[in-house]
Amino acid sequence: MKEIIILGIETSCDETGVAIYSSTRGLLAEQLFSQIALHAKYGGVVPEIAARDHSRRLISLVDKTIKQSGCTQQDITAVAYTAGPGLAGALFVGACFAQALAMGWQRPAIAVHHMEGHLLSPLMEGSIDASSHVACPFLALLVSGGHTQLILVKTIGHYELIGDTLDDAAGEAFDKVAKLLDLPYPGGPAVAQLADQATRDNHYNFPRPLLNREGYDFSFSGLKTAVRQQVEQLKNTNVFDETQRAAIAASFQAAVVETLIKKTLKAAMDHQVQSIVVSGGVGANRRLRQDLSAHALSKGIIVHFPPLHHCTDNGAMIAFAGYHRYRLGDFEADNRAVEVFPRWALPSNTSPHNTFSYHTEADAT
Numbered sequence: 001m002k003e004i005i006i007l008g009i010e011t012s013c014d015e016t017g018v019a020i021y022s023s024t025r026g027l028l029a030e031q032l033f034s035q036i037a038l039h040a041k042y043g044g045v046v047p048e049i050a051a052r053d054h055s056r057r058l059i060s061l062v063d064k065t066i067k068q069s070g071c072t073q074q075d076i077t078a079v080a081y082t083a084g085p086g087l088a089g090a091l092f093v094g095a096c097f098a099q100a101l102a103m104g105w106q107r108p109a110i111a112v113h114h115m116e117g118h119l120l121s122p123l124m125e126g127s128i129d130a131s132s133h134v135a136c137p138f139l140a141l142l143v144s145g146g147h148t149q150l151i152l153v154k155t156i157g158h159y160e161l162i163g164d165t166l167d168d169a170a171g172e173a174f175d176k177v178a179k180l181l182d183l184p185y186p187g188g189p190a191v192a193q194l195a196d197q198a199t200r201d202n203h204y205n206f207p208r209p210l211l212n213r214e215g216y217d218f219s220f221s222g223l224k225t226a227v228r229q230q231v232e233q234l235k236n237t238n239v240f241d242e243t244q245r246a247a248i249a250a251s252f253q254a255a256v257v258e259t260l261i262k263k264t265l266k267a268a269m270d271h272q273v274q275s276i277v278v279s280g281g282v283g284a285n286r287r288l289r290q291d292l293s294a295h296a297l298s299k300g301i302i303v304h305f306p307p308l309h310h311c312t313d314n315g316a317m318i319a320f321a322g323y324h325r326y327r328l329g330d331f332e333a334d335n336r337a338v339e340v341f342p343r344w345a346l347p348s349n350t351s352p353h354n355t356f357s358y359h360t361e362a363d364a365t
């Protein structure tokens with residue numbers, strides 16, 4: 001079988017990621033520049049700063065990635081880039097860059113959905129054909145700063161959204177609670193670290209939202225409000241010390257993790273899948289990794305996580321998803337339009353212009 005080599009470019013938010021994936025040899029090279037330090041002093045991502053920094057980094061990151069891979073530009077089959085969802089300006093930088101490279105190299109440019117990148121990333125690891133290790137159908141839990149979704153993956157490219165957040169995403173809740181606890185951006189790792197200092201998980205019994213409701217939707221804004229009220233109460237009574245901060249972090253983390261686990265396992269059992277994959281930044285949470293794996297195993301379900309450095313945004317997942325778009329022929333080889341889709345929904349007709357299609361439930365049958 002002819003080797004397909006994809007250069008992937010990710011610029012949807014605050015990481016500039018570049019990678020090269022080979023259909024026969026796996027991931028050949030990857031480079032990542034995280035802008036966390038640039039945004040930290042503002043307490044969150046500043047879109048204009050993000051876009052400018054992507055354009056500053058891309059040339060040297062692509063250059064380094066190609067050298068590291070041992071490939072030449074002639075070896076590269078296509079250039080894949082994140083076309084959405086994400087920050088419009090940041091996406092534009094990656095789209096322009098990828099389209100220009102692809103035009104110069106006379107190769108197709110492939111628009112990739114950022115969440116499909118996350119969703120497929122656990123399949124990439126460990127083997128050149130890791131997809132065979134996770135049998136379809138499987139359930140994907142996507143937990144990032146902007147998304148909390150349960151997606152039934154019938155085959156690669158056939159997705160059905162079965163659960164979504166009604167308000168805040170899980171990562172967003174971590175980030176907001178971090179601010180309440182005076183922790184730096186990004187909040188997730190900081191809250192998790194503080195939680196480790198607590199002596200027990202449920203000092204505060206925060207709500208587990210929607211657990212008793214039918215279906216698989218999530219809601220985290222009420223939980224965040226409960227945390228805010230608790231913090232205010234502690235501050236008013238002057239007992240907002242290190243021990244209390246750790247207790248709040250641990251109790252909040254326990255509430256999020258338990259909610260994610262219960263909904264995910266219910267969806268997995270109801271749909272009779274054998275495998276769950278978890279990805280997105282919150283997938284780096286140690287507590288979620290340990291507890292979900294243990295609970296799922298007790299029901300005979302295996303959970304697959306990407307390694308920690310592939311949970312958060314990276315170029316490898318875009319190269320890998322781009323490979324699958326290429327393999328399925330789901331791209332427009334001569335499309336040189338620089339277009340981005342900041343609010344691009346994955347399962348319900350994710351195709352920005354119906355130029356290529358992620359199949360919906362109806363299409364799959």
Ligand code: KG4
Pocket residue numbers: 013143144145146147170171172174175186187188189192280281282283284285286311312313
């Ligand atoms: O997937 P990602 O890198 O970017 C988006 O596409 O959103 O996810 C970033 C999110 C942030 O909200 C961050 O606080 C959260 O993932 N995060 C974590 C952890 N590491 C990152 N949340 C909980 N525990 C962690 N260890």
Ligand code: ZN
Pocket residue numbers: 114118144280281312313
């Ligand atoms: Zn992401």
